[in-house]
Amino acid sequence: MQKVGFVGIGLMGRQITRRLIMAGFPLTIWNRTKERAQEILDAGAAWAETPAACARAAEVVITMVTDSAASEKVICGSGGVLEGAHPGMILIDMGSIAPEMSRSIAAQAKAKGVPMLDAPVTGNPKVASEGKLGIMAAGPRAIYDACLPVFQAIGVKIIHVGEENGMGTTLKLINNLVMGVAIEAAAEALVLAEKAGIDPVKVIEITSVGGARTGAMETRGMRMITHDFSPHFSADNMYKDLSSALNLAEKVGVCLPAASIAREMLRAVKIQGNGAMDSASVVTVIERLADTVVKARK
Template sequence: MQIGFIGLGVMGAPMAEHLVQAGHRLVTVLNRAPLPEGLAAQVVASPRAVAEASEVVILMLPDTPDVARVLLGEAGVLAGLRPGALVIDMSTISPIETARFAEATRAAGGAYLDAPVSGGQVGAKAATLTIMVGGTEADFARALPLFEVMGKNITLVGEANGAGQTCKLANQIIVALNIEAVAEALVFASKAGCDPAKVRTALMGGFAASRVLEVHGERMIARSFAPGFRIKLHQKDLSLALDSARVMGMALPGTASAQQLMSACVAQGGAEDDHSGLVRALEGLAGHSLG
């Protein structure tokens, strides 16, 4: 299949590589970065040209405005979309705007799936991503062979576009609140005079055990904040969740707390740190560091 892939970043590049290894032909457009080394792809001049050459167009972009520009711009994907072509947005963006993008895609004669992913760079490289999809059963069935090349846990969450994005934001809420809980617990124990490494080991054998305590707790103690998933991106995702909650007239108090702690980290120069770096904001409030 001829696939357009726009967004060959930390996540997008390995995802695209899996598609090439599965025998698909890739078309892309470059923005600031060159073509990733070793990736076989035809490079064209614009998102419009990508769409003109492709049966399916996959987007893997940082934020809602990026998707809007690439999809709806003067030389955007919809300007060159083939009749019946499928657009799959695997970015994490606003569920509200996703519904608008899907409507515009259908008006241009195409089909649309929102299919954000979880699993980070490790999951992208290992082709073990969790993929959460919003769209019709027919469009999902059409895209499933591509999803199976990139991920393992693949779920059609709902037939309304935006369902996949809503599920991804729910994922981000859970992860963020777990990171906040682990950070609070370790800073609390450390300031009380306990060895946080031994506390973490003890907790891993009880009901508090979690993947976040295992991986991110270790990062906090070791002061290892090289990004697996950047704070600024998680901050963005929590802001999207809060925006959606405001539209629905509901409160997300824990989400708001975690978002503010991440905002504090960004303000203090930690935007590019791994999201486990949220512990630094709590250390500042406690006047005590784990390291």
């Protein structure tokens, strides 16, 4: 089996690396904060002192850190993955980053002889723990084919978007536009029900069947009602993705009114100091506007 290196043991990385270990891939990891990676080391992964050392120990190196700046740093920066480049090595960046950054990283990797896939994912830490991610990869087809065993260990819907780097991260932005707007809609619906005297739990129940069904309501509706905002996908991260989608829209000439509003509401979440909380916390902004708090009836 291919030797895998993994850089970024965050909420997602933790679950993905667990799956890779379960599937039998020899795994070497690096995380900025070593303590947060301890449980994966305990599960059998080897530790690398730098992303470069992680790359030297691996044939397939996966990076999954917060945003464009973090991906660039751990891949192209001092001590980064590309300093550990060696013949036969493949780089997969799974972060949801700006497509132009994916293209820039791919060019820098290519200059070092390293083929790269931008392969962001859909799902959340729970979905990742079940090995059921959606994966949208872009880059050379032969490299995609070579990485399929790794993808199949962690995902169920695996798509080759195209040969051109940046197309994976572009599709991810489009996916998250749907999610970001749906979370905003779910929050608005729950607050409206609350003020109209309807138990918000009944909104979750009735929208679970029929055309109003959304993953946003299914995964976050009850957490909005109980105000459980432990992060599965933070408001900061959703804000980042909607901002990137709006940048793309400006570039290609598309108006995104709903995405703009969803992004602005997440800006309010951030201003109120809750950016690290789950994006479901947008409900608190709508509650304040409506001077109410959603709660389940007895």
